[in-house]
Structures are given as structure tokens and as C-alpha cells.
Amino acid sequence: MGNLSAYYVVLIPLIVLALVRILKFVIFYFRHNRDFKYTLSHGMTYGHMPSVHSALMASLVTSVGYFEGLTSGAFAIAITLAILIIDDATRLRVYMGEHSRYINMIVHKIGAAEADYPRLKERMGHKPSEALAGGILGFALTVFLIAVL
DSSP states (O other): OGGGGHHHHHHHHHHHHHHHHHHHHHHHHTTTTOOHHHHHHHTSSSSSSSSSSHHHHHHHHHHHHHHOOOTTTTHHHHHHHHHHHIIIIIIIIIHHHHHHHHHHHHHHHHHTTTTSSSSOOOOOOOSSHHHHHHHHHHHHHHHHHHHHH
């Protein structure tokens, strides 16, 4: 396979993704009374602290900037993707959650059977603080991994 360092630009963000996902699971587990079954079924869904999407994108931007250069086309693409994905995680999916809340309210008010109209998930997006925490984690873990690898 050769020298792995040639692949650090993509390996580091993938390692960060795994680490932040594990951290998110642990945080959710302790916030919900150490209920492992509940955490498995609800903790790895969209939303909650920290934003794995933001962590991955911050890591990718940092990694590409370091290994490919801040003036490279790859860095410009990474920045553009980061903006799109973080915007989606913090704005569009929150908006979708608002729609779900209203639909759930209407279904409840008309007395429709939940078997016919299952309850929609209302918490889909990230609060700005969750996205910020994910971004900071992604950046910090990437800088750390670049330094130790």
C-alpha cells in the first residue's frame, strides 16, 4: 500500500468523524440517564451536541488547507462544501423540523390514528452552538492529528 501519509488529507477527517461520533454518543448517553438502548435508537440521529457534520467539514477544510495549500482549487471546493453542509445542518433541517412539528400538531388535532400517520421527528437540525462546537472540535482534532502523525 505504500506510505499512508499520502492519504492523510482524507484519513484525518475520517478519523475525526469517528472520534466526534463516539463523543456525541457518550454525551447523549450521559444526558439521557445512561440509557444505552435509548441512546442507540435516538442518540445517533440528526441534531444534538456536537454537530458531526460541522466537525467533519471543519476537519476536511483544515486538512485540505494544510496538505494542499490555501490557494488550491481543492481548498476552495472544501470551503464551498463546508458552507453548504453546515448551512443545511443549521438552517434547512431546522426548518424541516418546524414543518414536522406543525404536521404532528395537525395530525393530533384531527385525531388521526398514529398507525396511519406516524409521528414525524421534529429535532433534525443543529442549534448554532452545536455546529460551533462541532467545528471547533473538528479543527482542534485535525491540528492535533497533523501534529502527531
